[in-house]
Amino acid sequence: MDNGSTDNRGPSRTAMMAAAGRAAHLIVDRPPHLFQDTVAETLLGERAAELISYHRESGDHPVLSGTRSQVSARSHYTEARLAAGEFEQYVILGAGLDSFAYRSPLAGRVAVYEVDHPATQAWKRELLAAAGIGFSTVEFVGVDFERDNLAAELTAYGFDPNRPALVSWLGVTMYLTESAIGATLDTLSGWAPGTELVMEYALLPELRDESGCVFAEFALAATAEQGEPMLSFFSPESVTALLDRHGFGVAEHISQHTAVDAALWQRADGLRPVDFCRLVRAHIPGRTRI
Known part of the structure; x- marks a missing residue:
């Protein structure tokens, strides 16, 4: 859960929760790890000890263990797609405290564009500077x-819409209305054929498994209390239809269980996949992506 937004009370709480989940995964959960975010703890700075302590002390709580599995599995899948492709541009929508650009060797061969609210960007720059990153x-x-033109802003920073890009949109759509999601998809659909989107979405209540229902019970209340309520829920079929209306072809839907190698779920600890959110991989037709 990482919509990267800020409100009048300060930095995004969901962005911090997501970063803490990635950091705590390496501390609380046993190997094999789903994902290696070696920068998240440092990036959190003085808040790291407090946020990670919740996982240390109550790591089996459904919302904490579920957050670790969610943020780790989705990052694993998305960065594996980037590694497998020939993309030269990587756009991270609602970047929050994403750490790809500061730890991955792939950052040296792709142009990275972190897109988020200006207040979030300023906050993140302060954290990076304080950490010496x-x-x-x-x-x-x-x-x-709500006010800016995404395409124009990206182009001003050197993004080339005529070259294929991988677009990561994780932990965001559940905090938006369907019309707002559609408006962003309209912008993305004008980019080069072969552009690929990995988008996370929250499932309708009747499609969640038991662990997903338990996770939702806590997560929905927590994010609403923090001023970042979840607004949109989908079925795979309705997401496919939405993407189709906006010019995308869907390649696959991915659960947490299938987002990582099956062997990584053969675990000695209690970390398990939670079917509350899924990923969808889609592309702009015109160039085949495997």
């Missing part, structure tokens, strides 16, 4: 989605 290899594209 360089950020010269990433473009921070500050966008207020």
